[in-house]
Amino acid sequence: MTQEPAEPQQPTFDGPPLSLEEELAAAKADPEAKPSIETVNESLKDGLNRCPKCGSTDVQLRGSTGMLICLFCRNEWQEARVEEEFGLGEGIDQLEGTVIASGAGDIAADAADMLTFKCEACGAEVVVDTAHALNARCHWCRHTLNVNQQIPNGAVPDAVLPFRLTKDEAVEKIRAFASKRRLFAHKRFKKEFVPENVLGVYLPYLVIDARAASQYWGKGEVETRRWTEKQGDNRVTYYAADVYRLSRQVSFTVDDLTVEGSSERASFGTANTNNIVNSVLPFDTKNAVRWNASYLVGFTSEKRDVNVEAMKPVLEDQLLSIGRSEVRGSLGRFDRGVRWEQEQVDVGGSRWVSMYLPVWLYSYRQESNGLLHYIAVNARTGETMGSIPVSQPKLLLAAFTVGTFLEGIAGAILVASA
Numbered sequence: 001m002t003q004e005p006a007e008p009q010q011p012t013f014d015g016p017p018l019s020l021e022e023e024l025a026a027a028k029a030d031p032e033a034k035p036s037i038e039t040v041n042e043s044l045k046d047g048l049n050r051c052p053k054c055g056s057t058d059v060q061l062r063g064s065t066g067m068l069i070c071l072f073c074r075n076e077w078q079e080a081r082v083e084e085e086f087g088l089g090e091g092i093d094q095l096e097g098t099v100i101a102s103g104a105g106d107i108a109a110d111a112a113d114m115l116t117f118k119c120e121a122c123g124a125e126v127v128v129d130t131a132h133a134l135n136a137r138c139h140w141c142r143h144t145l146n147v148n149q150q151i152p153n154g155a156v157p158d159a160v161l162p163f164r165l166t167k168d169e170a171v172e173k174i175r176a177f178a179s180k181r182r183l184f185a186h187k188r189f190k191k192e193f194v195p196e197n198v199l200g201v202y203l204p205y206l207v208i209d210a211r212a213a214s215q216y217w218g219k220g221e222v223e224t225r226r227w228t229e230k231q232g233d234n235r236v237t238y239y240a241a242d243v244y245r246l247s248r249q250v251s252f253t254v255d256d257l258t259v260e261g262s263s264e265r266a267s268f269g270t271a272n273t274n275n276i277v278n279s280v281l282p283f284d285t286k287n288a289v290r291w292n293a294s295y296l297v298g299f300t301s302e303k304r305d306v307n308v309e310a311m312k313p314v315l316e317d318q319l320l321s322i323g324r325s326e327v328r329g330s331l332g333r334f335d336r337g338v339r340w341e342q343e344q345v346d347v348g349g350s351r352w353v354s355m356y357l358p359v360w361l362y363s364y365r366q367e368s369n370g371l372l373h374y375i376a377v378n379a380r381t382g383e384t385m386g387s388i389p390v391s392q393p394k395l396l397l398a399a400f401t402v403g404t405f406l407e408g409i410a411g412a413i414l415v416a417s418a
């Protein structure tokens with residue numbers, strides 16, 4: 001793997017690591033450091049995304065190919081993969097500090113959702129609600145206007161992973177998912193399933209590369225003897241073990257760790273959308289392409305509302321857990337297990353890129369308690385997961401047959417892969 005030569009505007013790649021004092025001084029001197037990776041698609045500056053062959057702006061994603069298609073001349077093409085375009089697969093073991101791509105920059109507190117664009121073709125002013133959409137059609141000249149410039153409200157990411165599953169395919173996945181769980185499914189759900197309500201939505205994620213070292217301290221037990229004694233009518237088993245103090249340290253890199261970019265989805269709401277959407281991970285983020293709002297024509301989108309700084313603890317948690325599984329292989333001799341009592345992670349460097357990932361969503365409101373339930377389909381892999389309303393008497397019956405009693409099951413999340 002080769003390391004891209006450091007450019008002057010990428011100070012985080014340059015030279016030896018700064019000491020903490022130097023870093024603080026640098027941060028003070030330049031409080032608004034420029035993003036380290038510039039990802040704005042300059043060729044789309046005017047917001048009219050034209051077909052490279054005929055110049056029409058009637059461009060949208062063709063789901064079955066994952067490519068952009070011109071509805072006028074049927075020409076198909078795609079944007080370059082960001083992996084190669086911005087060197088995102090490279091130099092993870094050399095990362096220093098926090099490298100942030102321009103689309104993952106901090107969200108301005110006063111940034112509005114509603115943006116007014118001047119149509120470059122006819123001069124009319126067109127409003128785009130960037131919380132849900134990044135295209136609008138000019139009502140005068142019918143050109144499609146696209147939000148291609150990164151705006152400080154989190155709506156324009158660095159990259160987009162285009163839908164690949166068509167709506168028909170998603171509807172089939174959802175149907176199959178629901179019918180496989182027919183025993184548990186609410187009667188009304190079956191009766192009221194409306195494929196038209198299956199919506200394609202791009203959800204915001206932060207995709208992270210990192211270089212880290214983690215350390216763990218704890219105790220491990222090795223069994224030395226085991227015996228059984230008769231006590232009255234009972235037989236009691238005893239064991240003897242040696243207890244060792246131990247520590248482990250591991251250095252590693254992670255490539256394309258994916259975390260939620262929406263605080264509403266990341267926190268646990270009543271319907272636990274977070275669980276469902278996260279349970280259709282992973283996405284083939286390596287195939288994400290350069291931002292072009294034409295990929296969003298006909299889809300809705302949800303804007304990112306968390307900053308990199310706020311997600312750092314989430315990254316650290318995930319790194320600690322990756323490190324724990326990395327050291328597990330060296331703990332074989334502790335046959336009675338290891339208990340970690342203290343752990344620590346040092347993130348040597350991290351690189352953050354914001355990305356829209358494609359999900360087909362079906363929502364259903366349960367009449368009895370008003371809860372919203374979802375079935376989500378990963379629009380790249382077809383992985384399907386959902387929380388479908390539970391029919392309580394039926395579930396109890398099913399549970400008894402396997403000898404298990406479940407409590408509090410109304411609205412429980414059924415997790416299984418399609």
Ligand SMILES: [Zn+2]
Binds near residue numbers: 052053056070075
């Ligand atoms: Zn064309």
Ligand SMILES: [Zn+2]
Binds near residue numbers: 119122
């Ligand atoms: Zn116009």
